[in-house]
Amino acid sequence: MKIAAAPGAADRTFAPTHPAAVEVRDLVYRYGERRALDGLSLAVPAGAIFGLLGPNGSGKSTLLSVLIGRRIAESGEVTVLGEPLSNRQRARIGMVFQEPSLDPQMTVGETMDLQARMFGLRRDAGAARTRALLDRVDLADRADALTATLSGGMKRRLELARALLNSPELLLLDEPTLALDPDSRLRLWEHLLEANAEGCTLLLATNDVAEAERYCRTVALLDEGRLVAQGLPEDLKRDLRHESVRIEWVEEPSDEVAMMEAWPGVGHVRLAGHTTHVTVDEASPFLARLFQQTGDRVRGVRIEATTLEDVYFQLVGRGITSPAGAEGGAS
Amino acid sequence: MNQATAIVALMKRDLRAFLRSRSQLYSSVLFPLMLLAILGTGVSDGLDPKHIRDYVTFLTPGMIAMTAVFSSTFSSASYYQDRDSGVLKVLLASPHSPRVILLGKTLSAVVIGAVQALLVLAVAAAIPAIHFRWQYGVAWSLLAAVFAIVVLNLFLSGLGQLLASKIRTMQGFHLVMNLVLFPFLFFSGAFFPLTDLPVWLKVLGRLNPLSYGVDMMHLALYANGDGGYFGLPMDLAVLTALAVAVFYFGTSRSVSPDR
Numbered sequence: 001m002k003i004a005a006a007p008g009a010a011d012r013t014f015a016p017t018h019p020a021a022v023e024v025r026d027l028v029y030r031y032g033e034r035r036a037l038d039g040l041s042l043a044v045p046a047g048a049i050f051g052l053l054g055p056n057g058s059g060k061s062t063l064l065s066v067l068i069g070r071r072i073a074e075s076g077e078v079t080v081l082g083e084p085l086s087n088r089q090r091a092r093i094g095m096v097f098q099e100p101s102l103d104p105q106m107t108v109g110e111t112m113d114l115q116a117r118m119f120g121l122r123r124d125a126g127a128a129r130t131r132a133l134l135d136r137v138d139l140a141d142r143a144d145a146l147t148a149t150l151s152g153g154m155k156r157r158l159e160l161a162r163a164l165l166n167s168p169e170l171l172l173l174d175e176p177t178l179a180l181d182p183d184s185r186l187r188l189w190e191h192l193l194e195a196n197a198e199g200c201t202l203l204l205a206t207n208d209v210a211e212a213e214r215y216c217r218t219v220a221l222l223d224e225g226r227l228v229a230q231g232l233p234e235d236l237k238r239d240l241r242h243e244s245v246r247i248e249w250v251e252e253p254s255d256e257v258a259m260m261e262a263w264p265g266v267g268h269v270r271l272a273g274h275t276t277h278v279t280v281d282e283a284s285p286f287l288a289r290l291f292q293q294t295g296d297r298v299r300g301v302r303i304e305a306t307t308l309e310d311v312y313f314q315l316v317g318r319g320i321t322s323p324a325g326a327e328g329g330a331s
Numbered sequence: 332m333n334q335a336t337a338i339v340a341l342m343k344r345d346l347r348a349f350l351r352s353r354s355q356l357y358s359s360v361l362f363p364l365m366l367l368a369i370l371g372t373g374v375s376d377g378l379d380p381k382h383i384r385d386y387v388t389f390l391t392p393g394m395i396a397m398t399a400v401f402s403s404t405f406s407s408a409s410y411y412q413d414r415d416s417g418v419l420k421v422l423l424a425s426p427h428s429p430r431v432i433l434l435g436k437t438l439s440a441v442v443i444g445a446v447q448a449l450l451v452l453a454v455a456a457a458i459p460a461i462h463f464r465w466q467y468g469v470a471w472s473l474l475a476a477v478f479a480i481v482v483l484n485l486f487l488s489g490l491g492q493l494l495a496s497k498i499r500t501m502q503g504f505h506l507v508m509n510l511v512l513f514p515f516l517f518f519s520g521a522f523f524p525l526t527d528l529p530v531w532l533k534v535l536g537r538l539n540p541l542s543y544g545v546d547m548m549h550l551a552l553y554a555n556g557d558g559g560y561f562g563l564p565m566d567l568a569v570l571t572a573l574a575v576a577v578f579y580f581g582t583s584r585s586v587s588p589d590r
Contacts, residue, residue, distance in 0.1 A: 103348075
């Protein structure tokens with residue numbers, strides 16, 4: 001369903017009017033001594049679904065906080081929708097936070113009404129857009145329910161509806177599907193894709209590789225506040241070895257990692273407990289050699305398509321989804 | 332973007348939450364009235380204070396001040412609830428400065444505190460055992476009492492915001508508010524006159540902002556022909572200056588949704 005932009009928020013269409021929705025240059029932000037953003041530069045094209053991909057602590061959420069004005073960068077330039085960030089500029093941005101952000105004592109309708117008033121929507125315009133958005137996210141019949149009574153998926157959809165109330169040109173999403181069940185994830189993404197189809201740029205922070213590959217047209221890989229790589233997921237994977245083999249060992253391997261690294265056609269070997277993840281030019285000769293030399297120590301193997309996780313590992317030397325230090329291996 | 336609309340929306344939200352919390356609403360009125368009945372009667376009959384001709388009526392302005400103290404403490408604590416529920420960061424992501432957000436929240440605290448205190452005043456006025464003197468005439472005395480109540484709430488809500496900027500947890504905030512405000516209440520002239528106290532307590536009483544509010548309400552409601560401990564001009568000047576300054580600094584503080 002296509003929903004008209006909020007008339008009170010701005011008389012504009014969703015059509016992007018700027019070449020870059022977000023542009024940051026040499027951005028530095030510190031938490032004490034630690035640099036959460038360490039000279040980060042990147043540009044998010046208008047109308048894109050852009051994923052910031054990296055492990056916890058890589059600077060994704062900090063970047064979103066800077067873009068919404070919650071944190072002030074120590075140095076660097078920030079341009080959002082063609083202008084430096086200001087209070088007024090936030091009228092054109094929506095944000096879905098990582099953690100829950102609903103008042104349990106307010107109803108669904110009151111939550112939307114407060115947002116409408118905060119964004120200067122006229123009462124009738126705010127009410128009309130609230131009805132349309134609640135209808136879109138299947139919460140129209142829960143308008144009088146306290147937010148405390150909603151399920152996790154419903155709360156997330158309400159947060160999304162709230163973020164879309166001001167017809168934002170840019171929507172910032174910090175791990176929007178975290179802790180949602182698969183069905184709720186799917187439904188949330190349907191709504192996000194609808195918003196994007198209407199011209200809203202989506203900038204998404206995530207460490208969910210599969211989600212980023214599936215939905216993001218462009219991804220930026222971040223590590224310790226720096227940009228490691230940026231591009232289309234397919235382009236980023238193209239430079240990588242073509243196949244990926246997952247090996248389950250009977251016992252935790254010791255010499256096998258170094259041994260496999262020395263084999264021709266082997267890219268990267270990651271070790272996580274009794275499992276190793278190996279990128280190779282071709283799986284067949286690799287597997288033949290593996291069974292020949294270590295056959296009795298292998299419990300099972302699986303050939304997988306390479307993912308952005310493999311790209312990240314090649315560039316950074318550790319994975320996105322595993323906690324720091326959980327994986328060993330070398331590249 | 333209309334800041335007044337945002338401030339009114341924030342005030343409506345907090346007022347609605349207050350009205351929904353029936354227990355807070357009822358206890359805020361019943362507790363001071365209960366104290367008036369128990370403490371007022373107990374002291375009047377049991378201790379027979381020599382210098383106070385009508386202790387229950389004398390105590391009423393103190394109970395109104397106490398209502399303002401409790402109410403501002405509870406209302407200021409809503410800042411922590413908003414921070415912990417994540418609502419604060421949503422508000423800060425709106426196209427308004429943090430000052431507008433804080434102003435909306437603090438003004439709602441002032442309104443809630445003032446309404447509660449006025450409710451106590453209204454109920455007390457209807458109790459036969461309490462004899463307000465209205466020495467400036469009913470209208471002017473009432474105006475003076477309402478002014479004292481509003482300005483006292485401005486001061487206390489601003490103070491609440493100042494303390495909230497320094498204290499990380501709601502538990503710590505309540506602890507410090509109690510630690511600061513209870514002594515303020517005790518040597519403000521709310522429970523006993525400052526006149527007969529030892530010099531060191533008189534000095535503390537003079538330094539205590541609540542004393543001026545209580546004195547003004549005593550003048551408006553209890554006194555009959557006397558000029559009060561500080562006098563009306565002094566009460567007005569000190570209370571107004573302090574309230575404006577503390578409210579200004581309280582609503583100018585930096586706000587972070589992360590602490």
